[in-house]
Amino acid sequence: MTLLAAKRVFISQKPAHSVTKKRVLTHFFCSKSTKAANDNYEYIQQSRVPTMHFQPSLPRLPIPKLDDTCRRYLNALKPLLKDDEMQRTQAIVEKFQKTDGVALQTELQHLDEVNKHTSYIRKPWFDMYLEDRRPLPINYNPFLVFSPESSEQYNKQLVKATNLVVSSMRFLKSLRANLLEPEVFHLNPKKSDTQFFRTFTRLLPSSVSWYGAYLMNAYPLDMSQYANLFNSTRIPMIGKDEIEMDKSAKHIVVMRNGYFYAFDVIKPDGNIVPPIEIAQNLQHILNDHRPKTDIPVGILTTAERNHWATTRRHILGIGNKKILHKIDSSAFVLILDDEPVGTDELQLLRRYLHGEADNRWFDKSFSLIVTKDGFAGLNFEHAWGDGVAVLRYFQDIKKDISEKPRFHPEDEKKLSGGSSSVESLNFKVDDITCGIIAKEKKKYDQWTKNLDVGFLMYEGFGKKECKDFGVSPDAVMQLAFQLAFFKQEARSVAAYESCSTAAFKHGRTETLRPCTVQTNNLCSIMAKGTSDVSLQKIKKMIIDCSNAHTTLTKEAAMGQGFDRHLFVLRKMADGSGKKIDLFEDPAYGIINHNILSTSTLSSPVVLAGGFGPVVNDGFGIGYMIQDRRLGAVVTSYRDKRSAKEYVDSLEESFKDIHKVLLSR
The missing domain is CATH 3.30.559.70 (Choline/Carnitine o-acyltransferase, domain 2)
Structure with missing residues (x-):
């Protein structure tokens, strides 16, 4: 359409x-x-x-544990690096965990402790833009x-x-x-998006009101912006x-x-x-x-x-x-x-x-x-x-x-x-x-x-059907983006999905890394055709991709990604003039060169939305997920990549994924 x-x-x-x-x-x-x-x-x-x-009373954005950040960082690199590159980077990360990373983490925790009125990401993220x-x-x-x-x-x-x-x-x-x-995120709107909820939380002092909402499985969001x-x-x-x-x-x-x-x-x-x-x-x-x-x-x-x-x-x-x-x-x-x-x-x-x-x-x-x-x-x-x-x-x-x-x-x-x-x-x-x-x-x-713009609205496949299949609609979209690129270049690339951390005071966003080992394995099979592998096995792999994506989504929304944490640690290192091997490692440059940059603001009142590519040889992908259709606005620079060709590949990917999910 x-x-x-x-x-x-x-x-x-x-x-x-x-x-x-x-x-x-x-x-x-x-x-x-x-x-x-x-x-x-x-x-x-x-x-x-x-x-x-x-x-x-909003909770503060947590600083992830250094070991968790390093583990998540390495997992995100696995589908992007060759074996020898991965071994080299793993050694660099292990050294970072024991030396420079510990010192930077201690300094960050101290700064966070003396700035309890805000989040550790707010100022450096503002500065990044400005x-x-x-x-x-x-x-x-x-x-x-x-x-x-x-x-x-x-x-x-x-x-x-x-x-x-x-x-x-x-x-x-x-x-x-x-x-x-x-602004409140209601996990179960039928139970919490009610007049009783409003009356109950209104009567609570502001200093504890968030906890009252939390008891009803509702999560107030930061409104400082x-x-x-x-x-x-x-x-x-x-x-x-x-x-x-x-x-x-x-x-x-x-x-x-x-x-x-x-x-x-x-x-x-x-x-x-x-x-x-x-x-x-x-x-x-x-x-x-x-x-x-x-x-x-x-x-x-x-x-x-x-x-x-x-x-x-x-x-x-x-x-x-x-x-x-x-x-x-x-x-x-x-x-x-x-x-x-x-x-x-x-x-x-x-x-x-x-x-x-x-x-x-x-x-x-x-x-x-x-x-x-x-x-x-x-x-x-x-x-x-x-x-x-x-x-x-x-x-x-x-x-x-x-x-x-x-x-x-x-x-x-x-x-x-x-x-x-x-x-x-x-x-x-x-x-x-x-x-x-x-x-x-x-x-x-x-x-x-020089800017190329493409648009796709895929009919008959949307949020409702994805849920019937037992897969996350967002995971399906991200898999389709990966598959569309894999069909063109037979490789996985760094992908960025924005995830709000507004559940925390002065939260901004976290990066969700949708290119996983699971999506890489699946794309390598689907891009070649599915004749050598049963549709049921591929369907199981799609479900595995969805499960991995759901875990990443939950971690990112709860402030447990790795991107913002490493970003702030790097800014601190730059401020002190100290060079850190992890940030000098080509792998860090690879994962932050986001060829697929994606974001969604899905709503029935949005006809379309989008943004430009964040790197010269990348795609900017604004997407929407509706009950019975999936849409994307894709941008690129003509002298580097074709948004129109990518959209054609994306449509094929939607068809392929839909066909597999329909199989019995």
Whole structure:
């Protein structure tokens, strides 16, 4: 199924909004009191359990035992190294366990002991992002695309953009008022995702509330990243960028045709600006008939970070301080694209991954992007946070614009066509700035033309069937990624799967290493064909792969992977100027050269999502697992690998695995 076909499925799933009935009921119940009406508009949620109720009692991210990390590291290397390479690396690791590793582990434990307010990974992981000098788009910023609204009228650019802004502000206000429902992973939702759970945990002091949830087999997640969703930006600096936030700002910035506009979305009294006024402002911007700017300042956010930092200093110096502060402090950037996507699904993916950058500002915590023909999604900067926070925001506002749209197609008739509250932000530029913009635009165009993008939606095989077969759906996906590559090159390569450690205070992510001895053995058989081996034996091997993957998943989610531990130990060694054999060993470079970099944010409201390859000769694979279908967005650089050819191989792999699992 193509993305455009998927859009038609979403739209045909139910009839057009029963808007009139919903509005009548809403007005009936809200008319009981002005306060009820105001609260109903001002907040997306009014949770009885405060948003940050569990935060003080969250458990701390554990530091794995050194011996466990070394064992897991060697196991992950087995399918990647030859026998002689493995023997050499094993000797290096054994020496590390007895000498340098012990000293580094002791130092890390001491640092962790004196910093009990946070996790051992938080600062070095922030620094990793902020110190990298590579451009943000493709290299770091991921994207997500919303599934469309069930009524085409609600997919109109002005209608959708207005509702997205309103719902975003409702989310922001709920978050800051401590009224947003805390993020909790319910192991058995029928027993714990209940009103009793909420009442019980709310009555517990915050200092012990996590333990009360734990007793009910529910696990509150860290929400420290959520603050940086809004009014936040990444500032380019020489050597290391900074994250800045200004909660006092009450406006958003809108980009269209490379021009910048701003208007308030929060009134001086703290209430959200009415939908009709927000729509009026957006219509005013859409009625600006200037052609695309030939000096797109936004292109500068695609530059190498030191170069952008130097350029930013220059444009600050020629009189752009107020404009840059306006952009930096805005709640978020709303991007209105004039070009429709049409029927080109790959163009849709490219639009959200990188766009032409004339109409982008990649430094913001996130940008909402709405196309002329009604697609919507976001592109987000990754240093400040991970997928858990972004997906929560994404799902909540999608639900809000679908179930409680505050601006309706018929409301367009009420717009007057003019607005005095939109501020045009006009950069002052000189010859130096224009020259830099022209060079960066040319460079960016060449870069993105070299990017290959592929998309696959495999129908009739998904989460439900995998569970019927007794295998993990995620394990099946990861096996398919390995098999697809093995079919092409007859070898296993380093693979990276992101796993959240948000179950711990200030947790970020851990790496799950899906390339295992089990997947390597299975791929070597399946890539040759299955005629020499019984389908039942292969089926048993798939189950073994799934079991191994499930163990790795549990370990990673509980902070018991090896990647982050070794990463921090290496950073400490680098800080002291000491060279450590383990980190100088080619094997460490091999496993960290992630040719298959994968991540998923599966949700019924996500039409597609993805990111760029993390190494020049690799694939970036954003994937989704739904009840009856499996999907992947694949990126690569054309001069190194073909995303299209990999997608073809991936489809064959899905078929092969599905065929084996169906066998009796």
